[in-house]
Amino acid sequence: MYGRVDGGIEYLNHVANGAGGNSTRWSAEGGDWGTSMWGLKGVEDLGGGMSAVFTLETALQIMNGRTGGDRMFSRRAYAGLNSKTWGQIQAGRNLFIDSDGVWEFDPFVQEAVSSASLVRGRNWQQTSNNVEYHSPVFHGFDVQGQYAFGNQPGAFNSGAPGEFGRSEGIMLTYHSPLLDVRGIYDELRDQNGRLSNIFSSSREYFVGANLKVDKFKVQAAYTHYAAPDSPAGVADSADHYWLGATYQATPQWAVTAAGFYIHVGEGAGDASHDPASHATLYALGTTYNFTKRTFLYGTVAYVRNSANGTFSVFATPRNADVSTSPLAGESQTGAYVGMMHIF
Template sequence: MKTTLGAVVLLAASSAACAQSSVTMYGRVDGGIEYLNHIANGNGGSSTRWSAEGGDWGTSMWGLKGTEDLGGGSAAIFDLETAVQIMNGTTGGGRLWSRRAYVGLKNDTWGQLQAGRNLFIDSDGVWAFDPFVQQAVSSASLVRGRNWQQTSNNVEYHSPVWKGLDVQGQYSFGNQPGNFNAGAEGEFGRSDGIMLSYHSTLFDLRGIYDELRDSSGRFSNIFTASREYFVGGNLRVQKFKIQAAYTHYSAPDSPPGISDTADHYWLGATYQATPKWAVTAAGFYIHVGEGGGDASHDPASHAMLYALGTTYNLSARTFLYGTVAYVNNSKNGTFSVFATPRDSSTPTSPMAGQSQTGAYVGMMHVF
């Protein structure tokens, strides 16, 4: 009888523990076909490319996240998440967990504190104010991916929402002896940022200030290691969602004579025609300040990117998408419709002053 009673008590305790803890596997899978013209081929000419691509609408990824109820409105949390390229089966950047790998504590009253790798604060904050939600064609295009980075060695705080207001802060240590601002080779140096947001049923507002340093601890390139000031807004009017933003970048440690500032603007709208079908149109503009350029730095120039896209929901978790875009460069501009670094080993940029058209169609499944 004692043995039976003991087994029942242990089973009940085990069930209670399970009820207080949970681990969830999640992710999304994105694949399709892409077209791009006027790609500079390095021989004074340009080429056109058709390709099978994964992640054009959004990065394919999978992850594990969990929570344990600690009582009193507190919980322990973790998140492990990696990017996946479905066309060849590789994961992001050779890392097991390329996007997120953090552990933390969450409380209903004081907020959430976590430590580990995560999306950089502007990547976590800009997408919700981008009409194209940081697709391959999006607010990331004309800033060469500056606003979709990840950083390691983070300590991060998220406040609760109080009357529509919340604040988020992130601090990324360089972890290097002898140079507090430096980072390991191939990593960012000490970086940080703060984000203030306001949400209501009619509109949202967000402001961000951040500092993204190179591995030497310097602000050396407006689109890879710089200071950023961002302000954005969303307005919801019946079936329309209107989105606008402005960003200023500065890189005071750029080489002498090189452009060290840029201003980025956009305006767009999404029309939810039916519960299943939506159409989005937007214009993005970049202006690089006075100065020269080199293999990795853009010279004084400007460009306008026009984008039109649509999505159609097949179910609550699966949708089809299509996007077409056109970029018009100034005389010195080499901006692509895609967010490719100027010195990328797989470039998509056109020759200086040349326009470019890109398009993609595909399917996204979320699980």
């Protein structure tokens, strides 16, 4: 049994209030540094270097006690076989392949303010009906593949109501003491099996690198999104870049700074699609470890939007029922402090 619990206080200004103006919000929040979660996992030795494995894991919102999406196991629920020689194959629900792969190359490790902010959460989704394979590491290289079935009769690419359609991806990684490099290609389809929105159902091309020198880790990445099934006239591509660094000042204290930039290609927008625009997000954060299991954190961020941009410092979908987005063209500042405990 394992998990983590995250809670703190959050500040956000210039939130569009639906009446043509904006408002400031103070709130108690859980999960700003990382999702609170609870899980079970196990391994059974089957002999000959083969093991049976399972994981059951759900997200938690400690401010109201609810689970992620009101599912019993919202993040992971799978069983599989692991071989020291051939790798691991598993089936069930899991993080989508880019969510499983991008965080390691994100200076803010997929916090509330992170690489997910300017892509409206496109890179931190989960999918059901997955079959996955993870290879062993060979001379520093490993490969991971994921295929998520839609499970719908007569509509191979479609998904059940409230679920993604058929989706898949492949990830190649190289790790060394000095340098890590990762490439990802994936396709995340909507319920109707289409690539119809750059920030919710699209193709993704990702490349990222980590450079580790003494007390510094420098991280950079580029992602291209394409949604060829978007409605006519709507923006159907975007390019996302970031650069950041973490300074491990002492074994207990670290400071991270990063800049993120999004450029949405030509085209109009509507309630669920972003129009041609661009935005830059600047973030500064720190952590202080009391022990190996408990730390304090603090982050402050500022986003500057172009005339048509409504990007928030947080990863709010454009058509979210409760949005943190500012009015078009407005900047926004956000900050949070809190504590994470791991068990």
